[in-house]
Amino acid sequence: MNRSGVAPQERKGRLIAAGILVLSILAGVYQGRGPTPATSERDANPQRANASRMRTLLNELLGDPPQTHSLGTQEGIAFLERIESFLDARGANHRRIEIPFDPASPIENPSPRLKFLSGETTLRNLLVTVEGTRPDLPPLLICTHHDSCVWGPGAGDAGSAVVALLDHIDHCVKHPPRRTLLYLFTDGEEFGLLGARAIAEKDTLPFREPAFVLNFDARGNRGAVPMFETHRGNANAVRHLIGHLAAPRQTTSLAVTVYRMLPNATDFNVWNQTLGWPGFNFATIGGAHHYHQPSDVPANLSDRTLQHMGDHLFSVHHALDTMDEDRFNEMVTPTDQDAVFFDVLGLWVIRSTELIQRWIAIACVCVLSVLGLREFSRRATRPSFLEMLKLLVVFPIVGAVAGLIGRGMQALLRVTDYGALSYTPVDLAFGLLTTFLVFGAALFVQSAFDRRWPIDRHRAFVGSGTWGTSVCALLISLLLPGGAYLLVVPVTTYVLVRISLSPVTDRSVAIARWAAWVSACVIVGPLIPLLVQALGPWKQTLYATLALMLAIAAWHVAKPVIVKVNQDSP
Numbered sequence: 001m002n003r004s005g006v007a008p009q010e011r012k013g014r015l016i017a018a019g020i021l022v023l024s025i026l027a028g029v030y031q032g033r034g035p036t037p038a039t040s041e042r043d044a045n046p047q048r049a050n051a052s053r054m055r056t057l058l059n060e061l062l063g064d065p066p067q068t069h070s071l072g073t074q075e076g077i078a079f080l081e082r083i084e085s086f087l088d089a090r091g092a093n094h095r096r097i098e099i100p101f102d103p104a105s106p107i108e109n110p111s112p113r114l115k116f117l118s119g120e121t122t123l124r125n126l127l128v129t130v131e132g133t134r135p136d137l138p139p140l141l142i143c144t145h146h147d148s149c150v151w152g153p154g155a156g157d158a159g160s161a162v163v164a165l166l167d168h169i170d171h172c173v174k175h176p177p178r179r180t181l182l183y184l185f186t187d188g189e190e191f192g193l194l195g196a197r198a199i200a201e202k203d204t205l206p207f208r209e210p211a212f213v214l215n216f217d218a219r220g221n222r223g224a225v226p227m228f229e230t231h232r233g234n235a236n237a238v239r240h241l242i243g244h245l246a247a248p249r250q251t252t253s254l255a256v257t258v259y260r261m262l263p264n265a266t267d268f269n270v271w272n273q274t275l276g277w278p279g280f281n282f283a284t285i286g287g288a289h290h291y292h293q294p295s296d297v298p299a300n301l302s303d304r305t306l307q308h309m310g311d312h313l314f315s316v317h318h319a320l321d322t323m324d325e326d327r328f329n330e331m332v333t334p335t336d337q338d339a340v341f342f343d344v345l346g347l348w349v350i351r352s353t354e355l356i357q358r359w360i361a362i363a364c365v366c367v368l369s370v371l372g373l374r375e376f377s378r379r380a381t382r383p384s385f386l387e388m389l390k391l392l393v394v395f396p397i398v399g400a401v402a403g404l405i406g407r408g409m410q411a412l413l414r415v416t417d418y419g420a421l422s423y424t425p426v427d428l429a430f431g432l433l434t435t436f437l438v439f440g441a442a443l444f445v446q447s448a449f450d451r452r453w454p455i456d457r458h459r460a461f462v463g464s465g466t467w468g469t470s471v472c473a474l475l476i477s478l479l480l481p482g483g484a485y486l487l488v489v490p491v492t493t494y495v496l497v498r499i500s501l502s503p504v505t506d507r508s509v510a511i512a513r514w515a516a517w518v519s520a521c522v523i524v525g526p527l528i529p530l531l532v533q534a535l536g537p538w539k540q541t542l543y544a545t546l547a548l549m550l551a552i553a554a555w556h557v558a559k560p561v562i563v564k565v566n567q568d569s570p
Helices: 003-031 051-062 074-090 112-116 155-174 194-201 235-244 253-261 267-274 303-322 325-332 354-376 385-414 427-452 459-479 485-500 506-524 527-535 540-558
Strands: 093-100 122-130 140-145 181-186 212-218 227-230 279-284 339-344 348-353
Touching (some): 003 427, 003 527, 003 540, 051 074, 074 155, 122 194, 140 194, 212 303, 227 235, 235 348, 354 459, 506 540, 527 540
Parallel strands (some): 140 181
């Protein structure tokens, strides 16, 4: 095939590859909005939360205008009393767990906000008990914190979680569950998890030890609510419970792995790391520019976020409460394996274990090694030294372009009015713009280079690139197993399609490459908006690096395989 015939095919391939990626990212943005909220009592479903009802309650709790309610303030006590009045009106059994704050007690990762507390501060935790029809069974613990930060009313953090729990309490008081529920509203979370730590430090817990924990928090006020953290040895819990997250099901074991490396903390750190209780942790991450700000008011809180917070609680609790005892006991028993899991466009959650993922990665390396040796043994499919040299030249150039764009976008954001903020109103838009710019520029540079200095894509070239990716997948499955699926899934797709299409031809190789690209886009594309919102605006070079790797892969996919015809051709 001559170059004039190849060029239009390449251009078409690049457009299709780019279109698949863009559509997957936009699908992630769409799903990341959260579910359609229930807007009135007429939309009420006994098995579902109601955003309209929760918003009304939040406005009542915060007052008009919304008030901060941090630890050690009269406003904080008044907020707690309004929660207790709501519970009294529903006939819910509740009591305070009051523990004096000891400034001399050691605090892991203490908050600088501790300077605002006096030495006579009392931690006012609130425990609500809804007795189940089987009180002999170990209870479930559902928790959040009721205090706000010093600077903001905390409609999102964690008012959204407070009203989600109260809405669920209202339902469960009317429809008693099988297993007893303990709802815990801790105090002083914003000052370093003080309420939860104080409870954990007591010689005797002030409530029965739970079988499983659901913790809810927020670092923002809009969008879907990801499940981002679980306990270690979570393979059983994920296998039995992960499919019961409320739609859109936003979750990934990559978030679990990364979060364990960060200094960030929620009350779940105490329940899981200190006390060893298994559970799931949920938090809002969209709209982080309102986090710990005076603007964290109900008017800026999304109904979709309220709805998703409540839907998660209703759905996961229903699954736990209706699970038979053998399955439940297996689910709450930690194993020596962590799960690998990720959502597909918010519709389904795919799960496996780190061990299975590792063996799949090993198998892919072995299969691709055999295929690669076969291709390199044929002179017709063997790339020349000059063509290898071309790649060694073009990739550093493309990388330099991507780096310049990433740094330039970050510098541009620094000179705007948002330059001094940790999070900005344009976090998502700016991060996606950087991603699209780098992806487009990298594809353009590679294509321009290829027009002037053509690189024939021998079948062995394709195999060597995929083999290298499979080796990286294996290494990451050993070092960062929670995120290795980002490479393992596309490589596995390539291998399965390649070996299933027999005999091996240029067409079958191309089909395998496109199948791998589609699978990569489906899992990576929706993750990009989540990543941008989680990491914030000052990681533009990281987003540029991710876009660069995707652009190299897209160029690799879109380029036709050309095999010289001679006696060695297959």
